[in-house]
Amino acid sequence: MAAPRVLVFDSGVGGLSVAACIHQALPGIELIYLADNAGFPYGDQPEQVVIERCCSLIEACLRQHPCDVIVVACNTASTVVLPHLRDMTDLPVVGVVPAVKPAAASSVSRRIGLLATPATVQRPYLDELIAEFAADCEVVRVGHPGLVCWAEQLVQGDEPPQAELNRAVAPLRKAGVDTVVLGCTHYPLLLPWLRRSLPDVITWVDSGEAIARRVGFLLDQCGRLAEAETPHADPVPVVAQACFTGAASPDVAFFMLEMGIAVAQVRGYWPGVTAVGSV
Numbered sequence: 001m002a003a004p005r006v007l008v009f010d011s012g013v014g015g016l017s018v019a020a021c022i023h024q025a026l027p028g029i030e031l032i033y034l035a036d037n038a039g040f041p042y043g044d045q046p047e048q049v050v051i052e053r054c055c056s057l058i059e060a061c062l063r064q065h066p067c068d069v070i071v072v073a074c075n076t077a078s079t080v081v082l083p084h085l086r087d088m089t090d091l092p093v094v095g096v097v098p099a100v101k102p103a104a105a106s107s108v109s110r111r112i113g114l115l116a117t118p119a120t121v122q123r124p125y126l127d128e129l130i131a132e133f134a135a136d137c138e139v140v141r142v143g144h145p146g147l148v149c150w151a152e153q154l155v156q157g158d159e160p161p162q163a164e165l166n167r168a169v170a171p172l173r174k175a176g177v178d179t180v181v182l183g184c185t186h187y188p189l190l191l192p193w194l195r196r197s198l199p200d201v202i203t204w205v206d207s208g209e210a211i212a213r214r215v216g217f218l219l220d221q222c223g224r225l226a227e228a229e230t231p232h233a234d235p236v237p238v239v240a241q242a243c244f245t246g247a248a249s250p251d252v253a254f255f256m257l258e259m260g261i262a263v264a265q266v267r268g269y270w271p272g273v274t275a276v277g278s279v
Contacts, residue, residue, distance in 0.1 A: 003030045003232070004224045005240075006215060007067040009058055010035055011042040012152050013252070014186030015073030018096070020259050021208030022071070022215055023238050026228040029215075031239045031261065032065045034058065034270075038246035041148055042076040043119035054081040055088055060271055061243065062089070069094060069218050071211060073185045075120050092218045098126060098183035099205040104134040106203040107179040111138045113172035113201070115194075116183030118143035126183075140175045144168040151186035155249045160190060166197045173198055182206040239263040243270035 006029050008019045019031050039045060039053050054077050058070060070085065071094045072078050078095035085093045098120070103112050112134060120126060121143035130139050146168060150160035172180060180201050182188055188206050195201070219225045238261040242252065248268030249255075256263045 003028055004069075004219055004228045005030045005032060005065065005067045006069045006071060007032045007034060007058065007061060007065065008071045008073050009054065009061075009077070010072075010074045010185060011040045011077065012037050012148065012186065013155055013255070014148065014151060014184060014189065015071075016256060016259055016261065017185050017188040017206070018071060018073035018208045018211050019239065020261050021212045023261050025209070025212035026216055026219070027231040028228045029219075030236075032061065032067060033239050033242040033263070034061050035243070036245045037152075037248075038244075040152070040246070041117070041145075042074060043117040043145075043148075047080045050077055051081050051084050055084055057245065058085065059088060062091075064271075065241065067091065068222070068224065069215050071215065072096065073211070075184050076117060079120070079123050079125055092221075094211055094214050094218070096185060096207045096211060098129065098181050099207050099210065100126075100129040100139075100181060101133040102210075103179045103181045103203070103205045104137055106205065107137060107177075108202070109176065109178040110136060111175055111177045111179075112140070113169075113175065113177035113180040113198075114139055114141045114183050115147065115169070115172075115180060115187055116141065116143050117148060118145055120183055138175065140171055140177060142169060142171055147190060148184060148186045151189045154189055155252050155255045157251065160193045162193060162196060165190075165193055169194065169197045172201075177201060179203040179205065237262045237264035240265070242266045244268050245270055 082095045121141040219228045242263045
């Protein structure tokens, strides 16, 4: 029997942070990575466009690569597309939300920073999360458009501009937060530079480990958790295929290898036929 297979979807490379967490927790899984970088960034797109792109691309990918679980590793997409995906398929669908609950549990000062995209910080569901899980905390939100772009540029080896990053997170430094929620899957990729900007922050919280636990739970429900937890006997690429709807960076395979999620094949301008390399 083939290994359990999970489709991880994002608008760019941010979902690779989630893919790495899934692999770390469930090393027997085969991953398919699908990035709609032709539509990046989703925060600038109308909701209906995001819904239509997500559903049509995921449906097409599943036809080529049948999977056991779908992970929407994009905060913006998760806020609007999950009900539509669940209507479209019988497969379990896992979304991502900002990790407000664990952040509130971790904070000693009760001052929390929340880094997200400009679109996410304005979503009503974020107000609901804060009201439910962090009502006794001061939550300082920062939605800066540059962060996701700086994360995308890491693939080409371009480091984020530290001075601009410092200015972007200045409200969190001024508020003296002790815990920061990384409310976009791109942001864990920026963590070394964020730590330099906010050296007094004690706890950084993202959703990757929680998503991995949820995937494990869902595989357990169908009797495949033991396979997922068992590493492959022979070394094999973690990601069978990484598909990008726009151009795929020639450096992305090496970037993934450095993250511990080696890829067998990278395809650009998917669902076309342009293969751009692998490691």
